[in-house]
Amino acid sequence: GEDVEQSLFLSVREGDSSVINCTYTDSSSTYLYWYKQEPGAGLQLLTYIFSNMDMKQDQRLTVLLNKKDKHLSLRIADTQTGDSAIYFCAESIRGSGAGSYQLTFGKGTKLSVIP
Amino acid sequence: ETGVTQTPRHLVMGMTNKKSLKCEQHLGHNAMYWYKQSAKKPLELMFVYSLEERVENNSVPSRFSPECPNSSHLFLHLHTLQPEDSALYLCASSQVFQGQNTEAFFGQGTRLTVV
Numbered sequence: 001g002e003d004v005e006q007s008l009f010l011s012v013r014e015g016d017s018s019v020i021n022c023t024y025t026d027s028s029s030t031y032l033y034w035y036k037q038e039p040g041a042g043l044q045l046l047t048y049i050f051s052n053m054d055m056k057q058d059q060r061l062t063v064l065l066n067k068k069d070k071h072l073s074l075r076i077a078d079t080q081t082g083d084s085a086i087y088f089c090a091e092s093i094r095g096s097g098a099g100s101y102q103l104t105f106g107k108g109t110k111l112s113v114i115p
Numbered sequence: 116e117t118g119v120t121q122t123p124r125h126l127v128m129g130m131t132n133k134k135s136l137k138c139e140q141h142l143g144h145n146a147m148y149w150y151k152q153s154a155k156k157p158l159e160l161m162f163v164y165s166l167e168e169r170v171e172n173n174s175v176p177s178r179f180s181p182e183c184p185n186s187s188h189l190f191l192h193l194h195t196l197q198p199e200d201s202a203l204y205l206c207a208s209s210q211v212f213q214g215q216n217t218e219a220f221f222g223q224g225t226r227l228t229v230v
Contacts, residue, residue: 004157031218033218033219035221040226041223041224042119042121042205042221042222042223042224043205043207043221044221045218045219045220045221048218088158102148102160102163102171103148103158103160103207103219104157104160105157105158106157107155107156107157108157
């Protein structure tokens with residue numbers, strides 16, 4: 001199975017909260033990330049959380065980490081049409097080479113915001 | 116603007132052509148990455164360079180050849196590609212220190228179409 005799993009689609013109404021969920025498998029992950037990709041663009045880092053934290057809040061974004069269940073979520077408060085994008089969850093794991101780290105991504109969740 | 120610049124943004128090439136993708140980072144990072152993003156698949160890590168030394172090579176076909184002449188520049192040389200290689204190729208950089216890896220910053224990507 002995949003290392004990082006996310007649901008593929010989420011649709012919310014403008015002004016509501018969005019919650020995007022992610023599960024991962026590598027318990028040695030040190031950092032977990034949320035990236036946003038708008039159409040035709042690369043990935044933009046939204047926020048990240050260190051593995052010894054349970055929660056991180058950054059303006060409209062709240063990240064919750066349940067390390068026991070290996071579950072990560074991103075909550076976007078007061079969702080706007082500009083939030084429509086694909087959101088990727090990623091974990092940082094040690095690679096096979098010395099000094100090597102790599103990010104493993106989920107397939108991404110496409111968030112559609114309905115006006 | 117994330118500090119990671121990729122050129123070209125779009126590339127169409129025939130199966131017998133040779134082309135190169137370029138990536139430049141202005142963040143002072145010491146690790147650089149190539150990812151492949153295909154439709155409906157997770158981002159695939161292709162190559163990792165840490166301190167200009169290739170430390171990961173995830174069984175990528177030899178028709179893809181990376182080059183990292185210094186810590187700020189990364190190339191992906193393409194030769195005799197197949198139509199299934201059409202994808203968005205993303206470059207990223209990060210800082211690896213004291214056994215930890217910071218967040219990765221991505222370029223806008225090169226949309227490659229092989230005809």
